[in-house]
Amino acid sequence: xxxxxxxxxxxxxxxxxxxxxxxxxxxxxxxxxxxxxxxxxxxxxxxxxxxxxxxxxxxxxxxxxxxxxxxxxxxxxxxxxxxxxxxxxxxxxxxxxxxxxxxxxxxxxxxxxxxxxxxxxxxxxxxxxxxxxxxxxxxxxxxxxxxxxxxxxxxxxxxxxxxxxxxxxxxxxxxxxxxxxxxxxxxxxxxxxxxxxxxxxxxxxxxxxxxxxxxxxxxxxxxxxxxxxxxxxxxxxxxxxxxxxxxxxxxxxxxxxxxxxxxxxxxxxxxxxxxxxxxxxxxxxxxxxxxxxxxxxxxxxxxxxxxxxxxxxxxxxxxxxxxxxxxxxxxxxxxxxxxxxxxxxxxxxxxxxxxxxxxxxxxxxxxxxxxxxxxxxxxxxxxxxxxxxxxxxxxxxxxxxxxxxxxxxxxxxxxxxxxxxxxxxxxxxxxxxxxxxxxxxxxx
Amino acid sequence: xxxxxxxxxxxxxxxxxxxxxxxxxxxxxxxxxxxxxxxxxxxxxxxxxxxxxxxxxxxxxxxxxxxxxxxxxxxxxxxxx
Numbered sequence: 001x002x003x004x005x006x007x008x009x010x011x012x013x014x015x016x017x018x019x020x021x022x023x024x025x026x027x028x029x030x031x032x033x034x035x036x037x038x039x040x041x042x043x044x045x046x047x048x049x050x051x052x053x054x055x056x057x058x059x060x061x062x063x064x065x066x067x068x069x070x071x072x073x074x075x076x077x078x079x080x081x082x083x084x085x086x087x088x089x090x091x092x093x094x095x096x097x098x099x100x101x102x103x104x105x106x107x108x109x110x111x112x113x114x115x116x117x118x119x120x121x122x123x124x125x126x127x128x129x130x131x132x133x134x135x136x137x138x139x140x141x142x143x144x145x146x147x148x149x150x151x152x153x154x155x156x157x158x159x160x161x162x163x164x165x166x167x168x169x170x171x172x173x174x175x176x177x178x179x180x181x182x183x184x185x186x187x188x189x190x191x192x193x194x195x196x197x198x199x200x201x202x203x204x205x206x207x208x209x210x211x212x213x214x215x216x217x218x219x220x221x222x223x224x225x226x227x228x229x230x231x232x233x234x235x236x237x238x239x240x241x242x243x244x245x246x247x248x249x250x251x252x253x254x255x256x257x258x259x260x261x262x263x264x265x266x267x268x269x270x271x272x273x274x275x276x277x278x279x280x281x282x283x284x285x286x287x288x289x290x291x292x293x294x295x296x297x298x299x300x301x302x303x304x305x306x307x308x309x310x311x312x313x314x315x316x317x318x319x320x321x322x323x324x325x326x327x328x329x330x331x332x333x334x335x336x337x338x339x340x341x342x343x344x345x346x347x348x349x350x351x352x353x354x355x356x357x358x359x360x361x362x363x364x365x366x367x368x369x370x371x372x373x374x375x376x377x378x379x380x381x382x383x384x385x386x387x388x389x390x391x392x393x394x395x396x397x398x399x400x401x402x403x404x405x406x407x408x409x410x411x412x413x414x415x416x417x418x419x420x421x422x423x424x425x426x427x428x429x430x431x432x433x434x435x436x437x438x439x440x441x442x443x444x
Numbered sequence: 445x446x447x448x449x450x451x452x453x454x455x456x457x458x459x460x461x462x463x464x465x466x467x468x469x470x471x472x473x474x475x476x477x478x479x480x481x482x483x484x485x486x487x488x489x490x491x492x493x494x495x496x497x498x499x500x501x502x503x504x505x506x507x508x509x510x511x512x513x514x515x516x517x518x519x520x521x522x523x524x525x
Binding site for chain 1: 452460482
């Protein structure tokens with residue numbers, strides 16, 4: 001009992017002592033504050049002056065009379081146009097992105113965060129896209145170092161089912177052919193830059209633009225941040241808007257390149273794929289990537305990691321997080337960070353138009369190459385391939401496969417191509433990751 | 445000599461498409477090999493189709509029994525009125 005009382009008394013004494021110390025420290029702080037306040041004497045201001053100063057700090061004033069000393073997020077001087085009307089135009093463009101995302105359903109998951117990020121990045125005075133603004137912080141946190149695209153790839157891997165590809169491996173060639181969209185556009189972009197006075201792209205910039213043809217948003221962003229960060233905003237916006245426009249861009253090309261009989265080709269039913277095959281496949285592809293193209297392993301490694309966890313079947317919690325929570329969080333950050341690159345001084349340049357034009361060219365070339373590859377494959381003996389699934393070789397998963405299915409059913413209501421088209425579709429993801437790896441290895 | 449960037453880009457294209465096709469080609473080859481090996485050494489135990497069929501038959505039988513009992517009860521009740 002006695003010992004207990006002593007303990008309590010000691011405890012109280014300790015508490016008292018510490019609180020005395022704390023109050024001393026607080027008193028010290030207060031004194032320092034007072035001293036600071038004394039140094040910074042406050043001058044009374046007349047009401048008119050107060051109002052005038054406030055009016056100068058408003059957005060209207062900043063848009064009408066841009067601050068001549070204002071610097072962009074890279075610390076460079078900005079032209080007056082980019083500070084005033086440019087911002088207004090960009091804000092209107094972000095409204096257009098909202099419209100496309102909400103009313104037309106164009107990839108709303110990405111276009112809305114990108115659009116809103118762009119809106120915030122174009123606000124004068126607040127400087128949110130600068131290195132100390134929150135958009136700038138998100139950008140340098142995960143986009144400048146390519147973390148976000150890799151995390152997205154993990155989630156996409158956890159959502160991908162390689163079953164259709166495993167049951168008909170040769171359809172992977174279609175996914176390879178569609179990568180012609182990337183390299184064909186590279187040649188086109190360089191030729192344009194070389195033989196016309198319109199644009200001036202370096203080889204690196206041309207490569208970053210042409211990767212839009214892979215129809216793979218995260219890969220485009222991954223490459224753009226490495227090869228041409230100054231074009232990131234336009235490349236990401238072009239890439240995601242064209243991915244959303246797959247159902248509009250692809251069908252005319254598919255119809256133009258196929259005959260009616262080809263569109264009605266029925267493909268043989270798929271064989272059953274065992275669980276062990278699905279489990280071995282990610283490791284197999286990763287080992288191949290390690291041996292052939294280590295530069296592609298960040299993308300392929302993350303992709304196969306996600307897929308392996310899913311197919312293992314023993315870590316449903318992790319694979320579930322990757323497919324939902326993780327990819328959703330990263331999508332928000334990725335969208336905002338890309339949006340921060342929609343600042344007027346980076347987007348309202350002549351190159352943006354060229355990027356948009358080359359992007360759609362890349363997309364169409366990829367689609368066409370996939371369809372033509374399917375027709376070439378049909379010249380060889382073996383089971384026939386419906387050329388409509390060739391267009392799914394561009395990796396917009398699963399949109400491109402759905403388009404193949406839809407077009408196929410227009411001609412034969414009982415011809416289900418969806419699962420057959422998923423094979424080239426997921427092979428397209430691998431193909432564009434390989435193409436990205438080649439680009440990185442060239443410019444290293 | 446001024447480097448012709450277009451020629452450079454065509455070289456990139458050949459290298460790139462070559463690598464993509466080579467990679468996918470090797471991948472297809474190993475996928476075939478892998479599925480052969482897997483089917484040879486780890487044949488998946490197919491779910492017993494007959495058992496499943498029997499189950500559904502059982503279910504059907506049970507449904508018939510339930511229907512018969514229901515009908516009988518209904519008949520019985522109506523008969524008592």
